[in-house]
Every structure is written in C-alpha cells, then in structure tokens.
Amino acid sequence: xxxxxxxxxxxxMEISEILASxxxxxxxxxxxxxxxxxxMGEVAFVVLRKREGLLQCVYEEGxxxxxLKELKEGAAIEVSGVLxxxxxxxxxxxxxxxxxxxxxxxxxxxxLPIAKWKMNTSLEAKLNHRAVALxxxxxxxxxxxxxxxxxxxxxFLYSQEFTEIHTPKLGAKSAEGGANLFKLEYFHxxxxxxxxxxxYKQMMVGVFDRVFExxxxxxxxxxxxxxxxxxxxxxxxxxxxxxxxxxxxxxETGFLQYTMELLKKDYxxxxxxxxxxxxxxxxxxxxxxxxxxxRVAEKYDRQFRNPYDLEPEEEHLIGQYAKEEFGSxxxxxxxxxxxxxxxxxxxxxxxxTYTLSFDLLxxxxxxxxxxxxxxxxxxxxxxxxxxGMETEGMEHYLSAFKYGMPPHGGLGIGMERLTMQLIGxxxxxxxxxxxxxxxxxxx
Amino acid sequence: xxxxxxxxxxxxMEISEILASxxxxxxxxxxxxxxxxxxMGEVAFVVLRKREGLLQCVYEEGxxxxxLKELKEGAAIEVSGVLxxxxxxxxxxxxxxxxxxxxxxxxxxxxLPIAKWKMNTSLEAKLNHRAVALxxxxxxxxxxxxxxxxxxxxxFLYSQEFTEIHTPKLGAKSAEGGANLFKLEYFHxxxxxxxxxxxYKQMMVGVFDRVFExxxxxxxxxxxxxxxxxxxxxxxxxxxxxxxxxxxxxxETGFLQYTMELLKKDYxxxxxxxxxxxxxxxxxxxxxxxxxxxRVAEKYDRQFRNPYDLEPEEEHLIGQYAKEEFGSxxxxxxxxxxxxxxxxxxxxxxxxTYTLSFDLLxxxxxxxxxxxxxxxxxxxxxxxxxxGMETEGMEHYLSAFKYGMPPHGGLGIGMERLTMQLIGxxxxxxxxxxxxxxxxxxx
Numbered sequence: 001x002x003x004x005x006x007x008x009x010x011x012x013m014e015i016s017e018i019l020a021s022x023x024x025x026x027x028x029x030x031x032x033x034x035x036x037x038x039x040m041g042e043v044a045f046v047v048l049r050k051r052e053g054l055l056q057c058v059y060e061e062g063x064x065x066x067x068l069k070e071l072k073e074g075a076a077i078e079v080s081g082v083l084x085x086x087x088x089x090x091x092x093x094x095x096x097x098x099x100x101x102x103x104x105x106x107x108x109x110x111x112l113p114i115a116k117w118k119m120n121t122s123l124e125a126k127l128n129h130r131a132v133a134l135x136x137x138x139x140x141x142x143x144x145x146x147x148x149x150x151x152x153x154x155x156f157l158y159s160q161e162f163t164e165i166h167t168p169k170l171g172a173k174s175a176e177g178g179a180n181l182f183k184l185e186y187f188h189x190x191x192x193x194x195x196x197x198x199x200y201k202q203m204m205v206g207v208f209d210r211v212f213e214x215x216x217x218x219x220x221x222x223x224x225x226x227x228x229x230x231x232x233x234x235x236x237x238x239x240x241x242x243x244x245x246x247x248x249x250x251x252e253t254g255f256l257q258y259t260m261e262l263l264k265k266d267y268x269x270x271x272x273x274x275x276x277x278x279x280x281x282x283x284x285x286x287x288x289x290x291x292x293x294x295r296v297a298e299k300y301d302r303q304f305r306n307p308y309d310l311e312p313e314e315e316h317l318i319g320q321y322a323k324e325e326f327g328s329x330x331x332x333x334x335x336x337x338x339x340x341x342x343x344x345x346x347x348x349x350x351x352x353t354y355t356l357s358f359d360l361l362x363x364x365x366x367x368x369x370x371x372x373x374x375x376x377x378x379x380x381x382x383x384x385x386x387x388g389m390e391t392e393g394m395e396h397y398l399s400a401f402k403y404g405m406p407p408h409g410g411l412g413i414g415m416e417r418l419t420m421q422l423i424g425x426x427x428x429x430x431x432x433x434x435x436x437x438x439x440x441x442x443x
Numbered sequence: 444x445x446x447x448x449x450x451x452x453x454x455x456m457e458i459s460e461i462l463a464s465x466x467x468x469x470x471x472x473x474x475x476x477x478x479x480x481x482x483m484g485e486v487a488f489v490v491l492r493k494r495e496g497l498l499q500c501v502y503e504e505g506x507x508x509x510x511l512k513e514l515k516e517g518a519a520i521e522v523s524g525v526l527x528x529x530x531x532x533x534x535x536x537x538x539x540x541x542x543x544x545x546x547x548x549x550x551x552x553x554x555l556p557i558a559k560w561k562m563n564t565s566l567e568a569k570l571n572h573r574a575v576a577l578x579x580x581x582x583x584x585x586x587x588x589x590x591x592x593x594x595x596x597x598x599f600l601y602s603q604e605f606t607e608i609h610t611p612k613l614g615a616k617s618a619e620g621g622a623n624l625f626k627l628e629y630f631h632x633x634x635x636x637x638x639x640x641x642x643y644k645q646m647m648v649g650v651f652d653r654v655f656e657x658x659x660x661x662x663x664x665x666x667x668x669x670x671x672x673x674x675x676x677x678x679x680x681x682x683x684x685x686x687x688x689x690x691x692x693x694x695e696t697g698f699l700q701y702t703m704e705l706l707k708k709d710y711x712x713x714x715x716x717x718x719x720x721x722x723x724x725x726x727x728x729x730x731x732x733x734x735x736x737x738r739v740a741e742k743y744d745r746q747f748r749n750p751y752d753l754e755p756e757e758e759h760l761i762g763q764y765a766k767e768e769f770g771s772x773x774x775x776x777x778x779x780x781x782x783x784x785x786x787x788x789x790x791x792x793x794x795x796t797y798t799l800s801f802d803l804l805x806x807x808x809x810x811x812x813x814x815x816x817x818x819x820x821x822x823x824x825x826x827x828x829x830x831g832m833e834t835e836g837m838e839h840y841l842s843a844f845k846y847g848m849p850p851h852g853g854l855g856i857g858m859e860r861l862t863m864q865l866i867g868x869x870x871x872x873x874x875x876x877x878x879x880x881x882x883x884x885x886x
Contacts, residue, residue, distance in 0.1 A: 193627075441614060443646075
C-alpha cells in the first residue's frame with residue numbers, strides 16, 4: 001500500500017527551469033528525444049527535442065561515457081552533464097554530456113527531415129506520416145497556437161458568465177440538413193452524427209442564459225477544397241437576453257481581443273517560431289451583405305452571379321476591401337439573405353428578405369457564422385410551415401420554445417480555419433492534427 | 444458600416460453586480476425568466492431565474508404597470524424598479540417592480556414543477572423534458588459543477604505543460620475492440636467512431652511529451668446499467684518520460700487536488716445548492732489488485748469468482764474498505780491482470796501476469812483507467828503476436844513507435860461518472876445533459 005500525495009518532483013530539468021536557475025558550472029540532468037546529431041569530429045552537437053523547445057548537448061570523445069554511434073535520431077535519452085553558457089545555442093546554454101542513459105530506441109531512421117527548420121515536404125507526405133511530421137518544431141508550433149485559441153475562447157467566455165456544455169454527437173434522424181449528415185445504425189435504429197450543436201445550445205439558453213461548447217462536428221459534404229473538412233472542431237456559443245445580433249458580434253470581437261492578448265503573453269515562443277504578426281482586433285468593421293457586394297463590384301470592377309450568397313472569390317475581395325479601407329484583417333458581413341440561412345434565423349423586421357445574421361471573414365475567408373434566432377414558438381412554426389419543412393425529429397427542440405425562451409443568438413467558429421488564417425497557411429489541413437476529408441480516414 | 448469594438452455594456456444588471464453595488468433605494472433594471480409567481484393578494488412575489496440564481500421582484504397593484512395575469516411562468520421579461528434590502532429574499536434584496544417589458548412568452552404551461560426546490564420527478568420524465576427539467580435550480584447546478592471539473596482538468600494540465608489536442612472521432616476500421624464500435628459508411632468506405640483517443644494521444648506524446656484531450660467517445664456496448672452510457676466525455680491525458688506508472692497516479696491526484704480547490708473557490712454557490720461536501724484528496728491510497736481482492740474477501744467475508752477482474756460489488760467493497768481503513772473516498776487499484784488489459788499495457792517486469800496499470804475508484808465506482816504503455820516497437824509487436832491479433836488498421840499507430848517513443852503512460856477519466864459520484868447521484872444519466880443509451884437517442 002502506497003499513498004499518492006500529488007505530482008511527483010522530477011530530477012530532470014525542463015528548459016524554463018534551467019533558464020530560471022543559476023546552476024552554470026554544475027551538473028544537471030535532462031531528458032528528451034534526439035532531434036539531430038551534428039558530428040564535428042572530436043565533438044558533436046546532440047540536440048534534444050523537449051516540449052518547451054530544443055536543447056543543445058555537447059558530446060566530447062573521452063568525456064561522454066557512450067559511443068556517439070549509439071545516439072540515434074529519434075531515441076529518447078536522459079543526459080547528465082555540466083551546464084554551460086553558450087550564446088550560439090538555443091536559450092543561450094548547452095550541456096556538456098557526461099552520462100547518457102538511453103530510455104528508448106527507434107528501429108528505423110526517420111522518413112522525413114524533421115530536424116530541418118522548414119521541411120519542404122509535401123502536405124500529402126506530412127499527413128501520411130503525421131505522428132513524425134509534427135515532431136518538426138515549426139509544424140508542432142501550429143498546434144500550440146491552436147491550443148491558445150481554444151483556451152482563449154473558453155477563458156473569455158467563462159469570464160462573461162457562459163456555462164460550458166457537452167451535447168451529444170449521436171442523434172436521431174432529423175428533418176434539418178439531411179444530405180450532409182453521416183448516417184449510422186444505433187442498436188437497430190437509424191441515427192446521425194450531429195453537424196452542429198445548434199439545437200442543443202439553443203435549448204440550453206433557456207437553462208443557463210449563456211452557454212458554449214468546443215467539440216467536433218461532422219459534415220458529409222462532398223467538397224474537396226482547401227477550406228473544407230468532413231470533421232472539424234466548432235467553437236460554439238449562444239447567449240440569451242440580447243438586444244440585437246450586434247451583441248453576438250461584439251462578444252466575438254471581445255473573444256478575439258482577449259485571445260490575441262493571451263497568445264502574446266503565453267505563446268510568444270510559438271508566434272516567434274512561425275513569424276506570426278498578430279492582427280489588430282481593436283475594432284472590426286461590419287458591412288451589410290448587399291452593401292459589401294456592391295462596394296466590391298464597384299471597386300474591383302467584378303460582377304458575381306449569385307445575388308443570395310458570396311462566392312469564395314467575392315469573400316476574398318471583401319476581405320481585401322476591409323483591409324484597404326479600414327486596415328482590418330477581419331470584417332463582419334451582416335444581413336445575409338433569408339433564403340440562404342436556416343429556418344431558425346431571425347428575419348430582419350425591416351425587410352424579411354434579409355436576416356439578422358452575419359459571417360465573420362478573416363483575410364477573406366469565412367471563419368464564423370452567427371446571428372439572432374427566432375425565440376417565439378409561433379414564429380418558429382410559421383417559418384417552418386412557410387418553408388414546407390417537416391417537424392419530424394425536431395419535436396424536442398421545438399417544445400423548448402413552447403415553455404418560453406428569451407431573445408437569443410449565437411455563433412459557431414471553425415477552429416481549424418481560424419488557426420489556418422492566423423498562421424498564414426492556405427490549406428485547412430495544415431491546421432488539423434489528423435484531417436478527415438473525402439479521401440482521408442487515416443491516420 | 445459599423446465598428447465593433449468589444450463586448451457591449453448592458454443597462455440591465457446581474458445579481459453579482461447588484462450585490463457589489465450600493466444602489467439601494469434607486470431604480471435599476473434586470474431581466475430574467477419568470478421562475479414562479481406567488482400571488483399574496485395585494486402584492487405578489489415574482490421570482491426571476493437568472494444565470495447566477497434567483498432574484499425576487501415584488502408586484503404591487505397600482506404600482507406595477509402591468510396586470511399580474513400577464514406574467515406567465517416561463518416568460519422572459521425585463522423589469523425596472525426600486526432596489527430594496529430584504530433579508531428574506533435570495534441574496535438579501537428585492538426589486539419593487541415599476542415597469543415590466545415582456546420579451547417573450549410561453550405558449551403552454553410548464554410540464555414539470557421546476558420552481559420546486561426538489562422536483563420529485565422521475566428520471567425518465569426529467570430526461571424526456573430535459574430542456575425544461577434543467578431549468579430547475581438544483582438540476583442545473585450539477586452541470587455547473589461538471590464545468591468546474593472539466594475546467595480544473597484543463598487548467599491543471601496547462602500548468603503542468605500539457606498540450607491540448609483534438610483528435611478525430613471518425614476513423615478507419617481497426618483490429619482493436621471490434622464489437623464495441625459503432626460502424627458507419629464514410630463515402631463508400633467502412634468507418635468507425637472512436638471508442639477512445641488512445642492511439643492518437645500516444646502518437647502525440649512523441650510530439651509534445653505531454654498531451655490531453657476532453658472530448659466525446661463512443662461505445663456500442665449493450666450494457667443497460669446505471670453506470671454506462673453509449674456516448675460519454677472522456678478526460679484523457681498521456682505523458683512521456685515517466686519513471687513509472689506512479690507518475691500517472693500522482694498527476695491524477697494533483698488534478699483532483701487542484702479541482703477541489705477550484706470548486707471551493709468558484710463554484711461555492713452550486714456546492715451549497717447541492718449540499719456537496721468535497722472529498723479530502725490530500726492523499727489517495729494505492730493497493731495492488733490481488734491484495735485488494737484478498738483484503739476485501741477477508742474483511743467482508745465475501746468470495747468473488749473472477750480472479751482476473753473486479754465485479755461491481757467487489758469495487759464497491761474496495762471503496763468501502765478504503766473509506767474505513769484510510770478515510771479516503773478514492774482508492775487506486777494497481778497491477779491489473781494482463782489478460783484483462785489491452786495489448787498496449789505494459790506488463791510488470793517482476794511478474795508478467797500483471798500490468799503496470801491502475802483504476803481509480805471513487806466511492807467504489809471506477810472513474811479512471813490508466814497505466815504505463817509499451818513504448819518499444821519490438822515489444823509491442825511481440826505482444827500483438829502473442830495475443831494472436833492482427834495489425835490491420837493499426838499501421839499508423841505502430842509506425843510512430845518505429846521512429847522512437849519515450850517511456851509513457853496516461854489515463855482516461857469518465858467525466859459523467861466523476862460528476863455523478865461528486866454530487867452523490869446513483870445514475871450516470873443524472874450527470875449527463877442528454878444521455879445516449881440503449882433506448883435513448885433523443886432529445
């Protein structure tokens with residue numbers, strides 16, 4: 001019988017602990033993966049990859065009690081040696097290796113040049129060897145930034161008194177969005193994977209006023225583009241007692257402001273690795289859909305056919321317009337046409353061909369869809385009838401409205417798309433640990 | 444064109460803002476849902492439900508500019524009136540209503556007595572009317588506590604330099620755990636829903652050393668018990684460079700210690716509502732599987748048939764034993780038999796019929812399974828061969844080991860089970876917003 005009393009202290013040191021210490025000239029222990037070995041003859045540099053970054057060890061013949069050939073790239077080792085200042089090494093220090101313990105060895109040499117600063121490997125190859133490709137320092141930094149985004153989303157919303165919820169991803173067949181749903185059998189009953197937590201988060205507004213969820217969503221869309229995934233993570237919130245859909249956009253602006261500060265503070269190392277300049281989010285312009293269309297057509301002398309939607313090229317130009325006119329990487333496009341929005345979107349009382357809804361474009365790419373929802377049961381039923389829809393499978397959702405719901409609205413942010421735009425990549429798969437698309441179900 | 448500059452200030456006040464203010468005798472505005480109306484004749488108490496709790500308003504004939512009959516339970520309203528001290532009201536204040544604006548009205552009266560302190564409604568009825576049942580103050584408090592647990596998990600692990608990951612829930616068919624997997628068609632290919640992020644989090648240990656994920660998992664088990672769900676949320680972590688599986692248990696103990704403090708600090712209101720006394724987690728005993736079996740058999744004079752596993756009744760008694768002998772609600776049971784653990788579990792070098800693994804029992808219920816994993820490619824392949832398993836579908840997982848993996852281990856915690864035990868319920872559905880079980884796919 002033992003007693004566990006909390007986190008166990010370690011004899012090995014992390015990079016930040018070494019930097020905060022004053023142990024120069026003394027013997028310390030570290031562990032890590034052999035990232036690269038540069039043999040210079042009498043000495044060799046053995047660079048370890050640790051969770052905080054790279055750490056340089058110096059191998060000296062006669063001093064280090066192991067043969068250099070035994071140190072394979074990919075091995076996990078523990079080193080003890082003397083800590084020395086060394087300006088040319090990462091962090092300004094290095095460790096002169098004395099003892100080396102091999103914790104684990106690879107059986108094959110690495111299939112990708114992960115020790116290079118930029119791998120210059122095709123996306124396809126990186127995705128095929130995902131668990132190895134991400135060992136590259138730049139590749140993995142993307143996902144630290146992604147952590148910061150999600151963390152910022154949650155922490156900001158906690159501060160705004162939102163409650164975090166966990167809604168089911170398995171559901172009964174519903175009338176909404178039939179074609180884009182993955183279908184499966186659930187104990188001899190037809191079931192689907194949720195394409196959005198929409199109905200659940202709305203129902204929970206009646207309980208907690210303000211709710212959010214960060215979870216996967218599933219879309220069986222046959223898109224094969226750089227912007228689409230068949231499984232992605234959606235950062236969703238929904239809030240009650242709003243005065244208008246501007247409250248939603250204002251809350252999202254607040255989230256972005258909070259998150260950029262968090263990244264600056266806690267993810268500076270990764271921002272530096274990826275050479276990211278954070279966008280200015282002190283103010284974000286909001287332009288009406290019809291006005292944006294018109295301004296872009298005029299300024300760039302382009303005509304787009306579809307009056308009810310924005311083509312990718314058009315979104316791109318709206319982004320360019322916002323940058324040129326307002327110096328903003330972000331722009332809200334508001335009042336989307338009713339016929340392009342789902343039944344629960346609230347129509348603009350001033351003109352019911354438009355809705356009180358919006359998209360947020362970031363560098364010309366849609367990263368958010370949101371808006372005010374219909375909160376009155378009668379109006380919801382009216383809209384459903386008007387569209388010739390069935391209520392089958394929506395009974396529980398609709399019944400929540402019978403018992404009273406406050407005016408409310410919300411949004412969903414594509415986590416991978418936001419990450420992709422922030423790091424300046426052009427394929428959403430670069431910002432997805434293990435992407436799922438038309439052809440990819442592994443790794 | 445408008446500019447969004449961040450969260451918009453509100454004229455209506457929240458409970459905490461009122462309590463922090465000194466506006467007694469002045470007119471303020473609040474909004475909320477009409478939770479209950481108690482008509483006393485000349486006055487009536489109109490209790491509003493807000494996200495922070497209940498707020499008492501006083502309706503006075505001739506003073507309040509609306510007919511009391513117009514205030515239906517379930518309506519969302521905005522009230523302005525004079526703030527008064529009132530010791531008998533929640534929070535020690537009430538608002539004498541002057542103006543009332545009805546924001547939204549219900550169309551039907553409530554199907555459950557949600558305004559009662561304890562509803563005394565069957566679980567079945569509560570689940571059938573989930574969106575309404577949760578409007579009860581006690582019912583919803585459970586999910587605030589749940590938020591605290593998940594928040595504690597993440598915040599503690601951030602502080603321990605874990606990286607948050609998001610792994611796919613859709614995957615290719617794999618040799619592991621076939622029968623318990625939900626199957627679906629993914630663009631004309633067979634696919635499954637992941638029953639655990641196990642393989643992915645292990646692969647990511649090679650990248651970030653320490654990773655965690657909080658996400659849904661899916662199990663097609665035909666269990667119909669108070670402890671099983673077919674979809675639940677798993678709090679998973681995996682850490683590299685461990686000295687032994689005790690590091691994992693120590694980390695979990697640290698998480699529990701951190702989380703109990705967080706609950707005490709930020710969720711005191713909900714702990715009070717549910718009358719929860721937080722468990723002492725300053726130390727948690729760890730007993731070997733075989734020893735626990737023996738001690739329980741002796742102390743309680745019970746014999747259990749299965750020498751390789753613990754029956755629910757046996758787990759219950761081990762929990763009782765830990766409480767009686769060590770005063771602990773929690774107990775780690777270590778060294779589970781190898782034949783009951785998955786192939787990737789590391790066998791105890793001292794006796795390979797046992798593994799370096801553990802379960803954590805909380806009040807006699809398993810809430811965590813964890814342990815050290817095999818980190819060497821050759822040993823992993825040996826174990827697979829030994830079990831007569833196929834490697835089909837595990838190629839990517841296995842290849843990560845070819846390129847070197849540190850010694851590592853981790854665990855998965857059932858979010859709903861941990862919540863259920865903390866709040867003292869006996870059915871896991873009480874701690875699940877929208878449970879999925881053999882018979883329930885809605886709401």
